[in-house]
Amino acid sequence: MKPLINPSQAMESCLEIHCGADQGTGFLITENTILTAYHVIADYNEDQKIFIKTAEGPIDCNVMNISIELDLCLLTCDGLNLAPLPLEASILRLWEPCQIHGFPYRSSASVLSLNGKINQPVKDDASDFTINELDIDPNYDHDGLSGAPVIIEGKVAGIVRRQLDDRL
Secondary structure (H helix, E strand, C coil), X not given: CCCCXXXXXXXXXXXXXXXXXEEEEEEECCCCEEEECHHXXXXXXXXXXXXXXXXXXXXXXXXXXXXXXXXXXXEECCCCCCCCCCECCCCCCCCCEEEEEECCCCCCCCCEEEEEEEEEECCCCCCCEEEECCCCCCCCCCHHHCCCEEEXXXXXXXXXXXXXXXXX
8 A cells, every 4th residue: 555645745744833942843734734732832822822933934823722631732824835644543553663753852953753663552641652663862852752743654643742761
Protein backbone atom coordinates (compact mmCIF):
# COMPACT_ATOMS: atom_id res chain seq x y z
CA MET A 1 0.00 0.00 0.00
CA LYS A 2 1.34 3.42 -0.98
CA PRO A 3 1.82 5.81 1.96
CA LEU A 4 -0.43 8.86 2.04
CA ILE A 5 2.33 11.02 3.49
CA ASN A 6 5.97 11.12 2.50
CA PRO A 7 8.56 12.54 4.92
CA SER A 8 8.90 15.88 3.11
CA GLN A 9 5.11 16.42 3.20
CA ALA A 10 5.07 15.70 6.94
CA MET A 11 7.95 18.07 7.63
CA GLU A 12 6.35 20.87 5.58
CA SER A 13 3.03 20.56 7.44
CA CYS A 14 4.62 20.76 10.91
CA LEU A 15 4.46 24.13 12.63
CA GLU A 16 6.36 25.59 15.57
CA ILE A 17 3.75 26.84 18.06
CA HIS A 18 4.44 29.42 20.80
CA CYS A 19 2.31 30.53 23.75
CA GLY A 20 3.93 32.44 26.59
CA ALA A 21 7.05 30.56 27.67
CA ASP A 22 5.84 27.32 26.08
CA GLN A 23 6.81 26.03 22.66
CA GLY A 24 5.67 22.90 20.86
CA THR A 25 4.77 21.40 17.52
CA GLY A 26 1.48 21.22 15.68
CA PHE A 27 0.43 20.12 12.22
CA LEU A 28 -2.30 20.97 9.76
CA ILE A 29 -5.29 18.64 9.56
CA THR A 30 -7.29 20.97 7.26
CA GLU A 31 -6.32 24.04 5.27
CA ASN A 32 -6.47 26.26 8.37
CA THR A 33 -6.86 23.85 11.34
CA ILE A 34 -3.87 22.82 13.44
CA LEU A 35 -3.78 19.88 15.88
CA THR A 36 -1.42 20.08 18.85
CA ALA A 37 -1.18 19.05 22.50
CA TYR A 38 -3.27 21.21 24.86
CA HIS A 39 -0.42 21.73 27.34
CA VAL A 40 1.51 23.59 24.59
CA ILE A 41 -1.05 26.42 24.77
CA ALA A 42 -2.20 26.00 28.40
CA ASP A 43 -0.89 29.50 29.27
CA TYR A 44 -3.23 31.10 26.71
CA ASN A 45 -5.00 34.28 27.92
CA GLU A 46 -5.38 37.91 26.79
CA ASP A 47 -1.71 38.60 27.53
CA GLN A 48 -0.31 35.32 26.14
CA LYS A 49 -1.24 35.02 22.49
CA ILE A 50 -0.74 31.85 20.46
CA PHE A 51 1.33 32.14 17.29
CA ILE A 52 3.21 29.97 14.85
CA LYS A 53 6.70 30.87 13.77
CA THR A 54 7.22 31.04 10.00
CA ALA A 55 10.02 32.27 7.73
CA GLU A 56 7.86 35.33 6.99
CA GLY A 57 7.31 36.06 10.68
CA PRO A 58 4.81 35.09 13.39
CA ILE A 59 1.19 34.31 12.49
CA ASP A 60 -1.48 34.53 15.21
CA CYS A 61 -3.71 31.53 15.93
CA ASN A 62 -7.07 31.17 17.67
CA VAL A 63 -8.30 28.31 19.84
CA MET A 64 -11.07 26.37 18.11
CA ASN A 65 -11.53 23.56 20.66
CA ILE A 66 -9.67 21.88 23.51
CA SER A 67 -9.74 18.67 25.50
CA ILE A 68 -7.81 18.96 28.74
CA GLU A 69 -8.54 15.30 29.53
CA LEU A 70 -7.04 14.08 26.23
CA ASP A 71 -4.40 16.86 26.11
CA LEU A 72 -5.53 17.93 22.63
CA CYS A 73 -6.11 21.34 21.07
CA LEU A 74 -7.44 22.50 17.72
CA LEU A 75 -6.23 25.90 16.54
CA THR A 76 -7.28 27.96 13.54
CA CYS A 77 -4.79 29.99 11.59
CA ASP A 78 -5.29 31.84 8.31
CA GLY A 79 -2.67 32.61 5.71
CA LEU A 80 -1.02 29.21 5.53
CA ASN A 81 -0.42 27.66 2.15
CA LEU A 82 0.48 24.12 3.25
CA ALA A 83 -1.03 20.71 2.65
CA PRO A 84 -2.82 19.10 5.62
CA LEU A 85 -1.88 15.66 6.91
CA PRO A 86 -4.60 12.96 6.90
CA LEU A 87 -5.54 11.36 10.21
CA GLU A 88 -6.08 7.60 10.46
CA ALA A 89 -7.69 5.59 13.25
CA SER A 90 -5.88 2.26 13.43
CA ILE A 91 -4.81 -0.49 15.76
CA LEU A 92 -1.16 -0.09 16.67
CA ARG A 93 1.17 -3.07 16.87
CA LEU A 94 4.12 -3.36 19.24
CA TRP A 95 7.48 -2.76 17.54
CA GLU A 96 5.76 -1.13 14.56
CA PRO A 97 8.09 1.49 13.00
CA CYS A 98 7.02 5.12 13.17
CA GLN A 99 8.31 8.60 12.36
CA ILE A 100 8.02 11.82 14.34
CA HIS A 101 8.61 15.29 12.88
CA GLY A 102 8.74 18.37 15.09
CA PHE A 103 10.58 21.24 16.76
CA PRO A 104 12.18 19.83 19.94
CA TYR A 105 14.27 22.87 20.82
CA ARG A 106 13.26 26.49 21.31
CA SER A 107 14.04 28.61 18.26
CA SER A 108 15.16 25.64 16.19
CA ALA A 109 15.40 26.66 12.57
CA SER A 110 14.26 23.38 11.09
CA VAL A 111 12.14 20.33 11.73
CA LEU A 112 13.80 17.34 13.39
CA SER A 113 12.80 13.91 12.10
CA LEU A 114 13.07 10.83 14.32
CA ASN A 115 12.47 7.18 13.58
CA GLY A 116 11.32 4.90 16.38
CA LYS A 117 9.15 1.94 17.23
CA ILE A 118 5.92 1.55 19.17
CA ASN A 119 7.20 0.20 22.47
CA GLN A 120 4.44 -0.49 24.95
CA PRO A 121 0.83 0.33 25.66
CA VAL A 122 0.13 2.78 28.48
CA LYS A 123 -2.71 2.12 30.90
CA ASP A 124 -4.77 4.69 32.84
CA ASP A 125 -3.41 7.65 30.90
CA ALA A 126 -4.48 9.76 27.92
CA SER A 127 -1.45 8.32 26.08
CA ASP A 128 -2.04 5.01 24.34
CA PHE A 129 1.58 3.98 23.82
CA THR A 130 5.24 4.96 24.18
CA ILE A 131 7.82 5.13 21.41
CA ASN A 132 11.43 4.05 21.84
CA GLU A 133 14.60 3.49 19.78
CA LEU A 134 14.54 7.21 18.97
CA ASP A 135 18.23 7.91 19.65
CA ILE A 136 17.47 10.90 21.90
CA ASP A 137 19.42 11.93 24.98
CA PRO A 138 17.30 11.28 28.12
CA ASN A 139 19.15 14.12 29.89
CA TYR A 140 18.02 16.72 27.34
CA ASP A 141 14.58 18.31 27.23
CA HIS A 142 12.73 17.55 23.98
CA ASP A 143 9.45 19.13 25.17
CA GLY A 144 9.10 21.03 21.90
CA LEU A 145 8.06 17.74 20.28
CA SER A 146 4.77 17.92 22.21
CA GLY A 147 2.00 17.96 19.61
CA ALA A 148 4.16 16.47 16.83
CA PRO A 149 2.54 13.91 14.52
CA VAL A 150 3.32 10.21 14.97
CA ILE A 151 3.30 8.73 11.47
CA ILE A 152 2.89 5.01 10.81
CA GLU A 153 2.83 3.62 7.28
CA GLY A 154 2.38 7.10 5.80
CA LYS A 155 -0.57 8.13 8.00
CA VAL A 156 -0.88 10.18 11.18
CA ALA A 157 -1.76 7.69 13.93
CA GLY A 158 -1.24 9.93 16.97
CA ILE A 159 0.56 12.90 18.49
CA VAL A 160 3.45 13.20 20.93
CA ARG A 161 2.39 14.20 24.44
CA ARG A 162 5.57 14.10 26.50
CA GLN A 163 9.09 12.78 26.94
CA LEU A 164 9.76 9.87 29.31
CA ASP A 165 13.56 9.54 29.59
CA ASP A 166 14.64 8.39 26.12
CA ARG A 167 11.08 7.60 25.03
CA LEU A 168 8.16 9.72 23.87
